[in-house]
Amino acid sequence: xxxxxxxxxxxxxxxxxxxxxxxxxxxxxxxxxxxxxxxxxxxxxxxxxxxxxxxxxxxxxxxxxxxxxxxxxxxxxxxxxxxxxxxxxxxxxxxxxxxxxxxxxxxxxxxxxxxxxxxxxxxxxxxxxxxxxxxxxxxxxxxxxxxxxxxxxxxxxxxxxxxxxxxxxxxxxxxxxxxxxxxxxxxxxxxxxxxxxxxxxxxxxxxxxxxxxxxxxxxxxxxxxxxxxxxxxxxxxxxxxxxxxxxxxxxxxxxxxxxxxxxxxxxxxxxxxxxxxxxxxxxxxxxxxxxxxxxxxxxxxxxxxxxxxxxxxxxxxxxxxxxxxxxxxxxxxxxxxxxxxxxxxxxxxxxxxxxxxxxxxxxxxxxxxxxxxxxxxxxxxxxxxxxxxxxxxxxxxxxxxxxxxxxxxxxxxxxxxxxxxxxxxxxxxxxxxxxxxxxxxxxxxxxxxxxxxxxxxxxxxxxxxxxxxxxxxxxxxxxxxxxxxxxxxxxxxxxxxxxxxxxxxxxxxxxxxxxxxxxxxxxxxxxxxxxxxxxxxxxxxxxxxxxxxxxxxxxxxxxxxxxxxxxx
Ligand code: NOJ
Numbered sequence: 001x002x003x004x005x006x007x008x009x010x011x012x013x014x015x016x017x018x019x020x021x022x023x024x025x026x027x028x029x030x031x032x033x034x035x036x037x038x039x040x041x042x043x044x045x046x047x048x049x050x051x052x053x054x055x056x057x058x059x060x061x062x063x064x065x066x067x068x069x070x071x072x073x074x075x076x077x078x079x080x081x082x083x084x085x086x087x088x089x090x091x092x093x094x095x096x097x098x099x100x101x102x103x104x105x106x107x108x109x110x111x112x113x114x115x116x117x118x119x120x121x122x123x124x125x126x127x128x129x130x131x132x133x134x135x136x137x138x139x140x141x142x143x144x145x146x147x148x149x150x151x152x153x154x155x156x157x158x159x160x161x162x163x164x165x166x167x168x169x170x171x172x173x174x175x176x177x178x179x180x181x182x183x184x185x186x187x188x189x190x191x192x193x194x195x196x197x198x199x200x201x202x203x204x205x206x207x208x209x210x211x212x213x214x215x216x217x218x219x220x221x222x223x224x225x226x227x228x229x230x231x232x233x234x235x236x237x238x239x240x241x242x243x244x245x246x247x248x249x250x251x252x253x254x255x256x257x258x259x260x261x262x263x264x265x266x267x268x269x270x271x272x273x274x275x276x277x278x279x280x281x282x283x284x285x286x287x288x289x290x291x292x293x294x295x296x297x298x299x300x301x302x303x304x305x306x307x308x309x310x311x312x313x314x315x316x317x318x319x320x321x322x323x324x325x326x327x328x329x330x331x332x333x334x335x336x337x338x339x340x341x342x343x344x345x346x347x348x349x350x351x352x353x354x355x356x357x358x359x360x361x362x363x364x365x366x367x368x369x370x371x372x373x374x375x376x377x378x379x380x381x382x383x384x385x386x387x388x389x390x391x392x393x394x395x396x397x398x399x400x401x402x403x404x405x406x407x408x409x410x411x412x413x414x415x416x417x418x419x420x421x422x423x424x425x426x427x428x429x430x431x432x433x434x435x436x437x438x439x440x441x442x443x444x445x446x447x448x449x450x451x452x453x454x455x456x457x458x459x460x461x462x463x464x465x466x467x468x469x470x471x472x473x474x475x476x477x478x479x480x481x482x483x484x485x486x487x488x489x490x491x492x493x494x495x496x497x498x499x500x501x502x503x504x505x506x507x508x509x510x511x512x513x514x515x516x517x518x519x520x521x522x523x524x525x526x527x528x529x530x531x532x533x534x535x536x537x538x539x540x541x542x543x544x545x546x547x548x549x550x551x552x553x554x555x556x557x558x559x560x561x562x563x564x565x566x567x568x
Pocket of ligand 1: 079082083119190226227285346347
């Protein structure tokens, strides 16, 4: 007998009710919208806020709790909006401030929360402060708000220290004095168009307090904090002793990241967040060497959540996954913060493509690999993730099983690090291609007109992966996500409780149960091997990432498949 997959029943608990729950963020599913690529209302080929607004009912029906929007602020787009020129303005390519207000209001009306991105480590080089700092010359007090330094060597021709930027190339750029002579250098851990702020300067701290309040006053429910571990640098900006580019997910301490002084900043921010009703949250994008160091960002008087990049970086291997799950849960226990889980975002190759390739290639992959295998593993990985205790992040399009687009022509690429040798990133355009909604002709409902533009081209086969094509098909990835999210809401053993018990299921198989005090249990078993395994059927099948077969009182779990059963 073949047992199948997804049910499309709506959960008992509607999103509007869930959003009002105290501690909503402890088990929230947070959906990342990348505004450039989600929905384009005005047909210019670039996603925008009115487009996102028009698709909010889709997100409500998908069953997520909150939406995180990557930056939509005024920006020259040197790094796709992570170079902010005005923290209080919406870039005209995305809409207006009124559009942002309408988006927040509509989301709240649907029971969805809105988390906005905040980029405090650096501004754009077009930010008014930086422009004045350049214009006014070496004596400008505005220079103290960034890291300006004289160069080393004869004539100051060498950068002030040996740091290399994350995107490759020196982390310093030399300025020209107003009289045309070569001047001081400024620090940028990312692109030259992204000068780092000096967080020792009180004006920087005050400005960001005001920016937090500006968006909190407009009703946003929280902030995803970009490069949260980078704001404070080691005193004196000491040499690293190497010319390797900075690695975000390094294994050791560096003077550029994760300095203890950064936590004071988040203690101040937490006080501001707590002044507002409704549990507004802060989420740290903090790439630290260990889950224990990450836990420092979510101590009770700091931020609420931090991304779990160790989990994202794990290969599809049972031992590695088991280890990272255990370490993540253990690390968060002493601070009482929820563990978070994430498989994809706008900076890494989508997990359907990572798992289509051999393990160990990292998170920037250039080859499509075995697509069918990748999708199968991605489905299994998602179902595993959504059964874990804590909060989960879903990146737009992963619910459609989208792969990375690995064959984009050079002339359409926009990732700044693609054009700089050696940097850690560079292949991020592949996960940023506009998502398909409907129809058989590009842009597949991303924009209003068939045959209309999209800022990155979509592959022809994406017609079959659109929301429209998958809706109602119980074997589709979209219906698998819908069903899994509905289950998460409805089943009392899932969610935020720290109630995971591992079961012994043999080599290459991960199996755990989550139970309520009154004995209601959800069992999740993931076969991470390349052959079927037979397990005793533990209860009633809730969901499976592939069809299962029943053999008496046993279930055959095919290769690379996850299933959930309920008991009690
Ligand atoms: C992390 C963001 O996610 C990434 O897209 C950006 O390039 C860097 N921070 C720099 O802001």
